[in-house]
Amino acid sequence: MKLQKKVAVITGAASGIGKAIAELYANEDIKVVLADLDLDSAKAVEEGITRSGGEAKAVKVNVANLADIENMIAAAVKEFGTLDILVNNAGITDSMEPAGDIDDEKWDDIFEINTKGVMRAIRTTLPIFLEKGKGVIINTASTGGLNGAHAGAAYTASKHAVVGITKNTGFMYADKGIRCNAIAPGGVDTNIASAMKNIHGFGASRTKLSQGAMPRIGKPEEIAQVALFLASDASSFVNGTVITADAGWTAAF
Secondary structure, eight states: OOOOTTTEEEEEESHHHHHHHHHHHHTOOOEEEESOOOOOOHHHHHHHHHHHTTTTEEEEEOOOOHHHHHHHEEEHHHHEEEEEEEEEEOOOOOSOOOOTTOOOOHHHHHHHHIIIIHHHHHHHOOOOOOOOTTEEEEOOOOGGGTTTSOOOOHHHHHHHHHHHHHHHHHHHTTTGEEEEEEEEOOSSSSSSOOOOOOOOOOHHHHHHHHHOOOOOHHHHHHHHHHHHHHHSSSGTOOOSSSEEEEETTGOOO
């Protein structure tokens, strides 16, 4: 992929899709900053990458906190001298609440992490990319950002917003050597569902209509392969768009 010695920041890198992306990138000789609220788990990923001959730096980051995001980008430059790739992967889900039952606090929490965190990381990174005249941004959206039957109202709206940010950023900076794309995974075997407390019965029952069409559950490593493609020059003409990785799930409707 010709990505040797590139530097990438990956949020939510301690587990799931973020961990898989970090490990695959490191295997391609990309230097990775592992940003996660769970620093101990991020350090465990760092140790594994280092043992395998890669270069990694774990940083504790709450993507809902602007200071943490600014420190994350600064840490990448301090540790590795530059930044080439930003992967906005961190996210949380709702508990399938429809609009009639989502409360303001939960709505705000989901948007702070899933949407504002993405915007802030992009905003903080852009001066570096603009100075270099190149850079890659990859956002983890969701099939829930393309359809209305995969989650509750808050998560669905937050991921639709990520799709909008992706398209707008890709277009705005297209002539600056900067590409911005998103991945929309379908059902993937990660721990994101562990945050789902008190699952809303009605909301969950409605999403079962679409879940019945899901061909299979994906693996984080399969999504990581898409992130590797988007980071590389093999995708040089791909910009401002969303790649759906769901085994054909959303092709059914």
